[in-house]
Amino acid sequence: MAVIGRPNVGKSSIVNALVGFRVSIVSRRPQTTRHRILGIATSEQGQILFADTPGLHAGGKRAINRYMNRAASGALLGVDLALLVVEAGRWREEDQRALNLVRESGLPCILAVNKVDQFKQKADLLPHLKELADKHGFVEIVPMSATKRSGLSALQTSLLKHLPQGEALYEADEVTDRSQRFLAAELVREQLMRQLGDELPYSTTVEIEHFSDEVGMLRISAVVWVERDGQKAIVVGAGGAQARSIGRAARIAMEKLFGRKIFLQIWCKVRENWSDDEASLKKFGYVD
Numbered sequence: 491m492a493v494i495g496r497p498n499v500g501k502s503s504i505v506n507a508l509v510g511f512r513v514s515i516v517s518r519r520p521q522t523t524r525h526r527i528l529g530i531a532t533s534e535q536g537q538i539l540f541a542d543t544p545g546l547h548a549g550g551k552r553a554i555n556r557y558m559n560r561a562a563s564g565a566l567l568g569v570d571l572a573l574l575v576v577e578a579g580r581w582r583e584e585d586q587r588a589l590n591l592v593r594e595s596g597l598p599c600i601l602a603v604n605k606v607d608q609f610k611q612k613a614d615l616l617p618h619l620k621e622l623a624d625k626h627g628f629v630e631i632v633p634m635s636a637t638k639r640s641g642l643s644a645l646q647t648s649l650l651k652h653l654p655q656g657e658a659l660y661e662a663d664e665v666t667d668r669s670q671r672f673l674a675a676e677l678v679r680e681q682l683m684r685q686l687g688d689e690l691p692y693s694t695t696v697e698i699e700h701f702s703d704e705v706g707m708l709r710i711s712a713v714v715w716v717e718r719d720g721q722k723a724i725v726v727g728a729g730g731a732q733a734r735s736i737g738r739a740a741r742i743a744m745e746k747l748f749g750r751k752i753f754l755q756i757w758c759k760v761r762e763n764w765s766d767d768e769a770s771l772k773k774f775g776y777v778d
C-alpha cells in the first residue's frame with residue numbers, strides 16, 4: 491500500500507511507528523523524505539508493506555522536486571490500497587492535490603487524520619472529520635497521533651481489513667528493502683535537515699563513499715554535497731564544529747539502528763546546482 495500526502499503531515503512517523511523501526515527519516519521540516527521507501531510491518535495478524543513517499547508539493551521547480559513528486563505519485567501504481575495522511579484541522583491546496591491523485595488512481599483509500607494531539611478545539615474534531623468525509627468516499631477515517639502513539643492499532647486493524655489476503659513476501663524480521671548503506675546516508679541527511687537552518691538542507695545531499703563491515707564495527711565515510719562554497723562553510727562550521735555535531739548525532743542514530751559500533755567520517759564537497767541537474771541527481775541515487 492502507498493502512504494501519500496503533502497509534506498510534513500507525518501507519513502514517515504506513521505510508517506516508522508507501525509514498522510517498529512526507523513526506516514524513514516523524520517524532521518520538523520517539510521520535504522524530509524526524498525525517496526520512496528518500503529517499510530515492512532509484520533505482526534501475528536499479517537504483513538503490511540508500506541511505500542512511504544516524499545510529500546507531494548507544488549512550487550519547487552528544480553529537477554529534484556520533480557523527482558520527488560514522481561516518486562510519490564508513482565507509488566500509487568501497482569498497490570492495492572492508498573493511505574492518505576492529513577494534519578488534523580488543516581486542509582491545504584497540496585492536500586487537495588494528493589487527494590486528486592488518489593481519486594485518479596481509483597484505489598480504495600483510508601484517511602489518517604494525524605496530529606490530533608495538536609488539534610486545539612477537541613469539540614470541533616467530529617465536525618472536522620465530517621467535513622473530511624464529505625471530500626471523498628474514504629473506506630475508513632482514522633483520527634490518530636503518530637508521536638503520541640494513539641490510534642495506531644485502529645489504523646493497523648483497518649489497513650489489514652482492507653488489504654487483500656496473500657502470502658507474506660518478506661521474512662518476519664525484515665523491515666525494509668533498503669540497504670544499510672542507503673539508511674546510513676539518510677541518517678546523515680536527517681541531521682542536516684534537523685541541524686541546519688533555513689533553506690540550506692534543501693541544497694544538501696549525502697553520498698556514501700566508503701562502507702565496510704569490519705571486525706566489531708562498520709566503517710563509513712560520507713560526503714555531504716552542497717551547491718556553493720558559502721554553504722560548505724556553514725556545514726563545516728567554525729573549526730569544524732557543525733560537521734562534528736552532525737557526525738556525532740548521525741553516528742549515534744546509526745549505532746542504535748544497526749546495533750553495531752560505527753566509525754563515521756564526514757566530508758563536505760561542492761557540486762554546483764546538483765539539485766537541478768539530472769546527471770548529478772542520478773549520481774546521487776535519485777533514480778526512478
Ligand SMILES: Nc1nc2c(ncn2[C@@H]2O[C@H](COP(=O)(O)OP(=O)(O)OP(=O)(O)O)[C@@H](O)[C@H]2O)c(=O)[nH]1
Nearest residue numbers: 497498499500501502503518521522523545635636
Ligand atoms: N504533534 C505531532 N507531531 C507529529 C505527529 N506525527 C508527526 N509529527 C511531527 O511532524 C513532523 C513531520 O513528520 P514526518 O513524519 O517527517 O512527516 P512526513 O509527512 O513524512 O514529511 P515529508 O518528508 O515532508 O513528506 C515531525 O516533526 C514529526 O515529529 C503527531 O502525531 N503529532
